[in-house]
Amino acid sequence: VIRPAQDCELFDWLRALYPIWSRLTPEMIRVSTQTAMAELLLSGCTTSSDHLYIYPNGVRLDDTLEAAAEIGMRFHAARGSMSVGESQGGLPPDRVVEREEAILADTLRVVERWHDPARHAMQRIVVAPCSPFSVSRELMREAAVLARAHGVSLHTHLAENEKDIAYTREKFGCTPAQYAEALGWVGPDVWHAHCVELDAEGIALFARTGTGVAHCPGSNMRLASGIAPIRAMRDAGVPVGLAVDGSASNDSGHLLGEARLALLLQRVAHGPVAGPAAMTAREVLEIATLGGARVLGRDDIGALAPGMSADLVSVRLDEIGLAGAGHDPLAALFFCHVPRVTHAVVNGRVVVRDGQLASLDLPRLIERHNALAAQLVSA
Structure with missing residues (x-):
């Protein structure tokens, strides 16, 4: 809720935050990673991917991976990057971009150091240049070659709003989807x-290509980007998973709350006739579980079944937010409000017990996070 970025669309929001992000430190990254993961775990999420694409003041992707291991969340860490600054026609200030040679070298380093391709792996690396308006086409091509040579996934931002579309058309003479296809990003x-x-x-x-989409309804609403055509994507067979985006663009990381937004927003998009059938509770559950697993390229998570990773969460049905909804508890998870889960298990490890984090002192974490946030914004 940083004031200059509260009432902005995507590009102005980024311009307001780039200078603040340039002051990030390794401790801020570690603490904010664990704070975000705590909110996710307490709201029913067991697997996360984070797209870190700015590396000032000694920040490394390793900071997020170490933080995730301590808290106990399964983590696909995306080695993001920005290489095209304002002086070259990009959106970010020159001081927050990296040289492309350094980006590729560090990406290879983290893949070799951290990526675990094994079934039930708790940590994997994703190659993730940030967006068409902050990296070159050459970096996109080389990143795709690197990723496929080492068997890791690719991720970026695409077609987020009308200005994003206009930039891609003006700069590259094509749509974002055509841009992705031409560079091997499908x-x-x-x-x-x-x-x-x-x-x-x-x-x-x-x-046709099995290319996945991370649906971020809360962020899309917050930045007035629009409503993603999830119904059309699903009907066509596009893999769709659920995402909360980041705290700067959503101001919340509540997975069940995000699923509720996904459910309701598709109904709004399709109006009073088609809307009620545009998204159901059981479909949004699938998007949030098996959908996310498919997008991440995993067949060992997303369901309770023999041979799958031991991930599960439990919810009390006698909470005030679920009062009177016991006749369909599953639908109630998304139509009603669940403040937090009671228990969460990730790969057999209990990470939430009786509504509290089992691995970290949450009040102490929040206290440190608040202190660092104040320091970051006021500097």
């Missing part, structure tokens, strides 16, 4: 965030 090892403005041609391309 396939079952790729997923794109947002895709609010993905057109019919793009939806057909993603369906």
Whole structure:
């Protein structure tokens, strides 16, 4: 809720935050990673991917991986990057971008150091140049080659709003989906965030190639980006998973709350006739579980079944937010409000017990996070 970024669309929001992000430190990254993961775990999430694309003041992707291991969350860490600053026609200030040679070298380093391809792995690396308006086409191509040579996934932002579309058309002479296809950024090892403005041609391309989409309804509403065509994507066969985006663009990381937004927003998008059937509670559950697993390229998570990772959460049905909803507890998870889960198990490890984090002192974490946030914004 940083004041200059409260009432902005995507590009102005980024311009307001780039200078603040340039002051991030390794401790801020570790503490904020654990704070975000605590909120996710307490709201029913067992697996997360975070797209870190700014590395000032000695920050490394390793900071997030170490933080995730301590708290006990399964983590796909995305080595993001920005290489095209304002002086070259990009959106970010020059001082927050990196040299492309350094980006590729460090990406290879973290893949070799951290990526675990094994079934039930708790940590994997994703290769993730930030967006068409902050990296070169050459970096996108080379990143795709690197990722496929080492068997890791690819991720970026795509078609987030109308300005994003206009930038891609003006700069590259094509739509975002055409841009992705030309650079090798389609396939079952790729997923794109947002895709609010993905057109019919793009939806057909993603369906044909198995390219995934991370749906971020809260962030899309917060930044007035629009409503992603999730119904059309699902009907076409596009893999869709649920995401909360980040605290700067959502101001919440509550997975069940995000699923509720996904459910209701598709109904709003389709109006009073088609809307009620545009998204159901059971469908949004699938998007939040098996959908996310498919987008991440995993067949060992997302369901309670023999041979799958031991991930599960429990919810009390006698909470005030679920009062009177016991006749359909599953639907109640998404139509009603669940403040936090009672228990959570990730890969057999209890990480939430009786509504409290089992691995960290949450009040102490929040206290430190608040102190660092105040320091970051006021500097």
